[in-house]
Amino acid sequence: MTTTSHRFDALTAEHMRAGGSWKWSTPGESHGRGLIGAFVAEMDYPVADAVADALRATADGSRCGYLPDGWVADMAAATAEFWGERLGWAPDPGRVRPVPDVLTAFTATVRHFSRPGSAIVLPTPAYMPFLTVPGMIDRELVQVPMARDGGRFVLDLDAVDRAFAAGAGLLVLTNPHNPTGRVFDDAELAAVTEVVERHGARVFSDEIHAPLTFGGARHRPYVATSDAAAGHTVTATSASKAWNTPGLKCGQVILSDDADAARWEATGYLAEHGTATPGVLATTAAYRDGRGWLDDVLAYLEDNRALLAAADLPGVDVTVPDGTYLAWLDARGLGLDEPPSDFFVREAGVVMTDGAACGEAGRGGMRLNLAMARPVLAEAVERIAAALS
Ligand SMILES: Cc1ncc(COP(=O)(O)O)c(C=O)c1O
Structure with a gap:
């Protein structure tokens, strides 16, 4: 995984919330922290020149x-x-x-x-x-x-x-x-x-x-x-x-x-x-x-995938995508008695798409959008891990 910094790293949660996109305008908070928008399939990155x-x-x-x-x-x-x-x-x-x-x-x-x-x-x-x-x-x-x-x-x-x-x-x-x-x-x-x-x-x-x-x-x-x-x-x-x-x-x-x-x-x-x-x-x-911009985004996303792949999320089966920037988190192992996305909004402040919205076969899962700044993704993953412990 690349460790050098990238201009996308500066796209903080505060910056994104101020931007007012749908992805970042879910009302509410979790344990005094703002929500991290990780549901709708759009990227947090500014468009290509x-x-x-x-x-x-x-x-x-x-x-x-x-x-x-x-x-x-x-x-x-x-x-x-x-x-x-x-x-x-x-x-x-x-x-x-x-x-x-x-x-x-x-x-x-x-x-x-x-x-x-x-x-x-x-x-x-x-x-x-x-x-x-x-x-x-x-x-x-x-x-x-x-x-x-x-x-x-x-x-x-x-x-x-x-x-x-x-x-x-x-x-x-x-x-x-x-x-x-x-x-x-x-x-x-x-x-x-x-x-x-x-x-x-x-x-x-x-x-x-x-x-x-x-x-x-x-x-x-x-x-x-x-x-x-x-x-x-x-x-x-x-x-x-x-x-x-x-x-x-x-x-x-x-x-x-x-x-x-x-x-x-x-x-x-x-x-x-x-x-x-x-x-x-x-x-x-x-x-x-815009191909150079796309290649840069692909490389950045590649490292975001690696970050998620390395995460320790007990009870959650993580599928890192081969295509798309959407990861699938199967949370059935947690035995929750509520939709898992509700649990993680409340306990982690991370807004994901609930799997049940993707059809009966998705029930118990969640879709996590990886296309955010890496420090924000790292915080999202840490919050999810903390909610699990
Ligand atoms: C697989 C897939 N199809 C279609 C769409 C919607 O595309 P459009 O906005 O062009 O209707 C999306 C958006 O996330 C998608 O992921």
């Missing part, structure tokens, strides 16, 4: 009108360049379309690319809105608890197979996976393809965390694994996790099937319309000119 410069230029140049085709094309080209260079597979820029966010891409995919009325299959624990949004757009949700293979969370494809056999039409594949931090390997992705193809089903591949991988893990775009996968998948991604810009409202849909691309042309207007022009310009800058 490339992003800040693009936003300033957007304001200075009054580029806040409706989105012109040329800026969309530029963003699509920047997305394709980044994916090609960093992820080993480049989409056709003509098949990269703007959306405000991944959730909008999800609802559009459900509406226009899955069999009408068919249920949605969701491996759990999962990103929380995937549990609630299907019901809001009149679709049944089938939760498929992930299985454990040693310490790893793995997809239970027999259960996915049964859900498709019972009529479900779309699998939500999140990779890298929030909240377990898994980066699925080629064999697992090939097995997904087999099951989906057997039932003529579809995949919504959420790759919003794609650039955020650690150690030996490397993200492989699902569409790149085979022609069959490309034919049944709608991919969604965004620069918003890796460059910390979720409020800029710009994501990308990647269409990898000709018929899907034609369908998107006919139906995608509504989904595209909410995309923010400043977000598109900042995203283009992030993908093109």
Whole structure:
């Protein structure tokens, strides 16, 4: 682990609270101390110069009108360049379309690319809105608890197979996976393809965390694994996790099937319309000119992972992520008679996402966001450890 100081180390809890972000504005305190925000998936780090410069230029140049085709094309080209260079597979820029966010891409995919009325299959624990949004757009949700293979969370494809056999039409594949931090390997992705193809089903591949991988893990775009996968998948991604810009409202849909691309042309207007022009310009800058900033953040997060991995938290089973900056803390061993996140807010003053919000399979766990200044993370971990003793 690096011991030299880094500019992010100066981002104190007081500084973050004064900033007023959602992550740091949970009211309350614990034993006379302020709360440490470690729940919503955004980073405490200031945005890349490339992003800040693009936003300033957007304001200075009054580029806040409706989105012109040329800026969309530029963003699509920047997305394709980044994916090609960093992820080993480049989409056709003509098949990269703007959306405000991944959730909008999800609802559009459900509406226009899955069999009408068919249920949605969701491996759990999962990103929380995937549990609630299907019901809001009149679709049944089938939760498929992930299985454990040693310490790893793995997809239970027999259960996915049964859900498709019972009529479900779309699998939500999140990779890298929030909240377990898994980066699925080629064999697992090939097995997904087999099951989906057997039932003529579809995949919504959420790759919003794609650039955020650690150690030996490397993200492989699902569409790149085979022609069959490309034919049944709608991919969604965004620069918003890796460059910390979720409020800029710009994501990308990647269409990898000709018929899907034609369908998107006919139906995608509504989904595209909410995309923010400043977000598109900042995203283009992030993908093109923000790579050095990203590498710096990845190295910093790597050391934050090591800090958590070295922590002694008796009764808590810690999963350090291979991808995403979200760690999974399984607290079932503590035998608490309340949601563990309530216990740790009260006793440690650390605000984490309760696992039950990620589905039944997450009950008893918590999601801890590691993307904070290292001294703040060290304090959070110390507080959690102290609450355990
Ligand atoms: C896996 C995953 N998908 C989607 C989202 C939401 O993305 P967006 O804000 O683009 O809708 C998040 C945000 O944390 C996420 O972690």
